[in-house]
Every structure is written in C-alpha cells, then in structure tokens.
Amino acid sequence: MSRGVAVHWRLIPQRYNLVGTECKNCGEKFFPLRQLCPNCRRSGDVREVKYSGEGEIYSYTIVHTPSEGFEFMKPYVIGVIKLVEGPFITAQIVDCKPEDLEIGKKVELVFRKVIADGSNGIIRYGYKFKLKE
Amino acid sequence: MKMDVGIVGYGVYIPRYRIKTEEIAKVWGDDAGSIKNSLLIYEKTVPALDEDTATIAVESARNAVQHARINPKEIGSIYVGSESHPYVVKPTSTIVAAAIDAVPDMTAADYEFACKAGTAAIQTTMGLVKSGMIKYGMAVGADTSQGKPGDALEYTASAGGAAYIIGKDNLIARILDTYSYTTDTPDFWRREGQEFPSHGARFTGQPAYFKHVIEAAKEIMKRNNLKPEDFDYAVFHQPNGKFPLKAAEILGIEKKRLETGLLTPYIGNTYSGSTMLGLARILDDAVSGDRVLAVSYGSGAGSDAFIIEVTKENEKRRNSKPLKAYMDRKEYVEYSTYAKFKGKIKGVKLEKP
Numbered sequence: 001m002s003r004g005v006a007v008h009w010r011l012i013p014q015r016y017n018l019v020g021t022e023c024k025n026c027g028e029k030f031f032p033l034r035q036l037c038p039n040c041r042r043s044g045d046v047r048e049v050k051y052s053g054e055g056e057i058y059s060y061t062i063v064h065t066p067s068e069g070f071e072f073m074k075p076y077v078i079g080v081i082k083l084v085e086g087p088f089i090t091a092q093i094v095d096c097k098p099e100d101l102e103i104g105k106k107v108e109l110v111f112r113k114v115i116a117d118g119s120n121g122i123i124r125y126g127y128k129f130k131l132k133e
Numbered sequence: 134m135k136m137d138v139g140i141v142g143y144g145v146y147i148p149r150y151r152i153k154t155e156e157i158a159k160v161w162g163d164d165a166g167s168i169k170n171s172l173l174i175y176e177k178t179v180p181a182l183d184e185d186t187a188t189i190a191v192e193s194a195r196n197a198v199q200h201a202r203i204n205p206k207e208i209g210s211i212y213v214g215s216e217s218h219p220y221v222v223k224p225t226s227t228i229v230a231a232a233i234d235a236v237p238d239m240t241a242a243d244y245e246f247a248c249k250a251g252t253a254a255i256q257t258t259m260g261l262v263k264s265g266m267i268k269y270g271m272a273v274g275a276d277t278s279q280g281k282p283g284d285a286l287e288y289t290a291s292a293g294g295a296a297y298i299i300g301k302d303n304l305i306a307r308i309l310d311t312y313s314y315t316t317d318t319p320d321f322w323r324r325e326g327q328e329f330p331s332h333g334a335r336f337t338g339q340p341a342y343f344k345h346v347i348e349a350a351k352e353i354m355k356r357n358n359l360k361p362e363d364f365d366y367a368v369f370h371q372p373n374g375k376f377p378l379k380a381a382e383i384l385g386i387e388k389k390r391l392e393t394g395l396l397t398p399y400i401g402n403t404y405s406g407s408t409m410l411g412l413a414r415i416l417d418d419a420v421s422g423d424r425v426l427a428v429s430y431g432s433g434a435g436s437d438a439f440i441i442e443v444t445k446e447n448e449k450r451r452n453s454k455p456l457k458a459y460m461d462r463k464e465y466v467e468y469s470t471y472a473k474f475k476g477k478i479k480g481v482k483l484e485k486p
Contacts, residue, residue, distance in 0.1 A: 069484055115483060125188065
C-alpha cells in the first residue's frame with residue numbers, strides 16, 4: 001500500500017497548515033494553491049500564503065453513505081468553509097452532532113487523522129474543522 | 134544547582150468525549166461505587182476515531198506556540214514522549230514539527246518511558262537550552278492509552294497531552310532544579326506487537342510508584358533546602374486519583390496544595406500527559422512567586438522531579454486556551470461508542486482496505 005505516498009508528502013504544507021497562494025497583482029487568494037493566476041495570467045505575481053484556519057460554514061451536508069474506508073465515521077459532516085481570507089475549502093466538520101450545525105456558524109481548524117492506507121500503509125493527517133467555542 | 138532555564142509557553146489538549154465509571158462498571162459487572170471509591174475516578178476522556186497521539190500532540194503544540202508568542206522557526210528541538218506513538222517506526226515528533234512549521238532547521242525524536250516520557254523530554258530540552266545549542270525547544274507528553282477490556286486499567290486509561298516550550302528568556306516560570314530517581318522495576322509493560330499492556334497489580338504501588346515518587350521528591354527538596362510547606366502547589370503523576378493523595382500524605386504535603394493539579398478523577402490517566410497537564414492546570418492559576426513541586430512517574434521505573442517558580446510574566450501572558458475550558462467542554466458516550474472509538478470492536482478502523 002505505498003501508492004500515493006509521494007503525493008501526500010508533497011501536499012503536507014497544504015494539508016497540515018492550509019498553505020495556499022495569492023496573486024499580489026490582483027489580490028485573489030487560492031486554496032488549493034494555484035501557480036498561475038487565472039485573472040492576470042502572465043502578469044500575475046503568485047506567492048505562497050498560510051491561511052489562519054478561521055472561517056464560517058457556507059454550506060454543509062451529512063454523509064450517510066460513506067466512501068470506502070470511512071464506514072465507521074458515519075454519519076459525518078462535510079462542509080464548505082468560507083475562510084476569513086476569502087477562499088472556500090471543502091472539509092469534514094468534527095466533534096459535533098448534525099443538529100448543532102447551521103450555515104454561518106464560525107468554525108476553526110483542527111488537526112486530525114483523515115485516513116490510513118490499510119494497516120501497513122502511512123497515516124494521512126490533515127485539516128478538518130470544528131465549531132468555534 | 135541554579136538554572137536560568139524555564140517555561141516560555143505551554144499548551145494543552147484533551148478530547149471532547151467522556152465516559153463515566155458507571156458506564157464501564159455496568160459492562161463488566163463491577164460495583165461502580167466501590168471503583169470510584171478505591172480509584173477515585175469519576176470519568177475519563179475518550180479520543181474520537183480520528184484522534185491519536187499525533188493529533189493530540191499537534192493540538193497541544195499549536196496552543197503552546199500561540200501562548201509563547203514565538204516564531205516556530207526558532208524552535209531547535211522537538212521531543213514527543215508517549216507510549217502510544219501511532220507508528221512503531223516513523224516519528225510522531227516530525228509530524229508535530231511540520232504541523233507547527235518548525236521544520237527543517239531543528240532536531241527531533243520520539244521518547245518512550247511509560248508515563249514519564251514527556252518530563253524526560255523536558256529535561257533533555259533544558260540541557261540543550263542551557264548549553265546554548267538551541268534557543269527554544271519543545272517537549273510534548275501525549276497519549277491515547279490502552280486498557281485491556283475488563284481490567285482495572287480500563288477505568289483510568291484515557292487520552293490527552295501537553296506541550297512545553299523551554300527557553301531562557303521571557304519565562305512564565307523558571308525551572309530551578311530537576312532530579313531523577315531511576316531503577317529497573319518491571320511493574321508495568323507492553324511487549325512488542327502486543328495490543329494491551331500488562332501490570333504487576335499491587336506491585337505497581339509500593340516498590341514502584343510510591344518508592345520512586347517519594348525518593349525523587351525528598352531528594353530534590355533536600356538538595357535545595359526546601360520543605361513541603363515551601364511549595365504553594367504540588368503535582369504528581371496520577372495513575373488514579375488515590376495514589377498522588379497518598380504520596381502527598383507520606384511526604385507531609387497538605388491536600389489543598391495538590392487539589393488544583395489533581396485531574397485524573399475527571400479526565401482519567403493521560404499517561405505521558407498526566408503530570409504535564411496537572412502542571413499546566415496549576416500554571417493556568419498560579420501567580421508570581423508561586424513555587425511548584427512536580428514529580429512524574431514512569432513504570433519501568435523512574436521519577437523526574439522539578440522545582441518550578443512562577444514569574445510575573447505568567448500573569449501578564451495568561452494562556453488563552455486554559456485546561457479548564459477543555460475540561461468543561463464535554464460530551465458523554467456510552468460503552469458501545471467508546472469501544473468503537475477506541476477500536477476495541479474487531480475490524481473498526483479509519484483506514485482503506
């Protein structure tokens with residue numbers, strides 16, 4: 001089960017610390033990162049930026065029919081989070097009951113185990129969100 | 134032995150879920166009242182299915198960086214103590230280092246010494262700071278400990294962690310001295326590949342916990358010409374609620390000095406996190422000039438004792454994520470959910486086939 005180890009490793013800054021990019025020319029912020037600004041093209045000035053992990057629920061859904069590997073997490077929440085800096089992120093919202101959720105509620109970043117590659121593979125950690133207390 | 138090193142910042146984390154003693158006792162046919170009375174344990178923390186030692190270590194490490202208000206790139210070492218590292222080979226400390234963005238100009242390693250691996254990490258870090266090899270270092274103690282179903286350990290084995298940033302300047306508390314008492318005592322162990330630890334039942338008390346905690350406490354007080362009444366607070370390793378109270382009684386330390394940092398009755402035994410969380414709870418309240426005696430205990434066996442003196446800076450720069458807030462934020466689960474979260478039901482895993 002060693003497939004995708006390099007991909008995970010390459011994405012560690014993004015998955016652990018919400019590292020994305022912004023275009024210094026037009027000010028647009030990207031997550032996941034873009035290396036080329038779609039607005040400014042060749043005249044864009046794209047730099048790395050670390051997002052704060054603060055945001056609000058833009059939308060959410062409750063998953064009752066999970067993907068392979070996530071069976072024991074069900075029912076779980078997948079939310080679209082609008083970060084205070086602007087970009088939208090799709091992520092799990094944990095440590096809550098579906099009835100606690102509401103569009104517009106504030107959330108913050110947490111560091112959690114996302115999935116392991118079988119019992120012998122790597123453990124993929126990354127971002128999830130929880131309701132801000 | 135005066136040392137100009139100490140704590141620049143600290144951070145804590147315990148999971149949201151709890152299980153009550155009654156709920157566990159019900160399953161195994163034990164009398165909850167007598168368990169609560171003999172172990173002094175009311176409830177304990179339960180990690181969610183997506184939490185492990187690495188995630189707990191990262192949450193506490195991030196809180197510590199925020200409290201210390203330092204640039205994480207200035208952290209020169211990270212040592213994570215635990216007996217439940219998610220990997221046998223592959224360090225937890227590098228995960229923590231990446232998650233707080235301290236990489237790559239630093240050193241890191243994982244420690245294991247039953248419940249005292251985290252305080253051993255503090256001692257190592259003190260040495261590196263004192264010698265001038267690094268400016269700041271981080272010591273973490275975190276665990277998601279295991280108790281065999283039906284064993285007395287299941288009432289106490291819980292999850293939690295604390296991270297300390299050690300340095301020389303801007304200290305919220307000075308570490309005036311540290312002393313360790315170590316022997317080869319097989320009171321509690323887990324062999325390679327085994328899922329649950331084993332222990333020597335009553336042998337874990339007198340020749341193990343009490344011998345080491347008391348000897349370490351006595352010697353550090355003696356060599357600093359201090360008496361039990363010279364301390365405002367004391368915190369000992371807390372395998373259950375009873376042992377630290379008895380150790381304090383033997384040492385002649387008043388119960389009220391122990392109460393602030395005595396957390397096991399409400400959060401369980403967080404193993405490598407135990408003494409470090411107790412100390413954090415004290416630092417959340419302590420004021421300038423307060424003196425703390427902290428003594429950890431790790432089976433196998435050893436105790437690390439510390440004399441800590443709180444500075445004015447601790448009052449100026451109160452931790453914005455105190456342990457009390459995490460303790461108050463809780464949701465109870467029944468035994469079946471606990472068994473699922475802890476992977477005690479065969480086949481329950483958060484992994485792809």
